[in-house]
Amino acid sequence: MASHGNSLVPKVSIKGFHSVTPMRITEPRQTRRVLSRDLVGPEMFQRCFNMVQCYMKGEDSGWVVAGWIKESLGRALLEQPMISGRLQKRDRNDGELEIVSNDSGIRIIEAMIQTTLLEFLDLKQREEAEAQLVFWNDIDEHNPQFSPLFYVQVTNFQCGGYSIGISCSILLVDFFLRTEFIKTWASIHNNIVDHNNERKLPLFYLPGFNGTADSSPNLTSASTPNKNESKTMVFKINAESKNMEVEWCRQIALACVEDAENGLGSEMGAEFCLFVNESFELIKVESCSKHGMLKPKLKANMEVIYANWDDLGTNDVSFRLGNKPVHVSHWFGSILGGVVVVIPSPEEEQGAYTVNIFVTVPNEKF
Incomplete structure (x- = not known):
């Protein structure tokens, strides 16, 4: 729980996990070779890029935004299907790796935190707390084909504000940054919302919870990278x-x-x-x-x-037209x-x- 002295870090509780795949089968399959000049240790499977965008309460709550995200991401992944692929071993003998756009999907996490957004941003230990706004599980070193390479976490604040946290394997960070994937995704997202005024709620809508973080299990990944x-x-x-x-x-x-x-x-x-x-x-x-x-x-x-980091242009990305983020943060983890x-x-x-x-x-x- 957050204290009035802004000294304690509030805990995030996770309320739901979902998978999103591209809306159509990716044909032909795309591949990316991971060529290692030297023997690189297991840390290659742990490193990730993280980004957090915080939004004040707008027309939609974070629960509604997450619902629309489940629809918009399926379309956005058609533009970059590699993001929903998996890392696998090309040959068990030489150990060379490749990423294949096999449409296995990304993970979306819905969460809540018992503090307002303004209180959160005013925390003395805010940078430590920001690690809870993203979700990351290290890629399984022995069976990497089962591990997602991209996670999205939508966290709801008590005030109705919300954050969108993204964690992406370092092996795919250029697909995310170089192609400005998030801008493409946000544009698709806003088009879907604008053209569905007759349907006030998305198909995949998880209503808000009344429980507190103390009464809910803390399912935050142990390997969530610390910004500090x-x-x-x-x-x-x-x-x-x-x-x-x-x-x-x-x-x-x-x-x-x-x-x-x-x-x-x-x-x-x-x-x-x-x-x-x-x-x-x-x-x-x-x-x-x-x-x-x-x-x-x-x-x-x-x-x-x-x-x-401001040169990436993520400060202007809105998932509801006119509601730009009030805070954006980027960092590499592990x-x-x-x-x-x-x-x-x-x-x-x-x-x-x-x-x-x-x-x-x-x-x-x-």
Whole structure:
């Protein structure tokens, strides 16, 4: 329960789990190879990207929004069916992995919390509490084909406000960010709501509960990532040509590590992981060591832009026209020694190609 002194973290109680699959069978199947240059440990199956958007009470409650989401997501997944796919082993002998758009679906969680949204945002430990607004279960290392790669949690506040929390495997984060999936989804969602005025409630509607968080079982995942465990710095590199050779990306990424350490006041671990999203068909993963690592310099013809999470444009995403989020938060979870993610822009912008680099370092104060 929340206290008037804003010092205690209120607990979220989960009221329902649902699965959503694309509205049509994905044909032909899409695949993405996960190519590991080095032997990468089980932490590859734990890392995820998280985003929370908080909305004040509008025309609909969070329960109603969640109901419409179950309808809109099925249509949105037609645009990016890989998000509803699964990670599997290509060959049991070589251990190489791939993601297949097999339409297994994503998970939607409906939850409630015994505090108002304004009280929640005013919490002294708000960043710790935000971890409860997303749901994540680590991918099963031995049987990954049974684990969802994408979760959506809608949490209802006492005031009628709500939050939409998203957790996505780091192996698919570029499908979410690079294609602006959430904007496409929100547009589909609003079109459905606007054209269903005669049907006031969605087909899949779970009414609100009167129980308290204390009387309801706390089903929040034990592996829900804590926002405080890491800090991220975002870079944009403008290059003269589109060259996504892994070594080129590796040099650019490593050149950004030192700047991120200085800017964030924390150091990357001795061992960290590099994810290069070379294309939608291939992601390369390697383990990097700071021991003996040369510090590459960026070429003079490469423009470095220090970006931030706001550049993603998620502050303007509405799931009811006119009701923009009052708070948005992003972070990478389960980063251990550190993570560098390289995501190219989908196309040429103003005569140059842009590479987005997310450098996430452990929070030394956590």
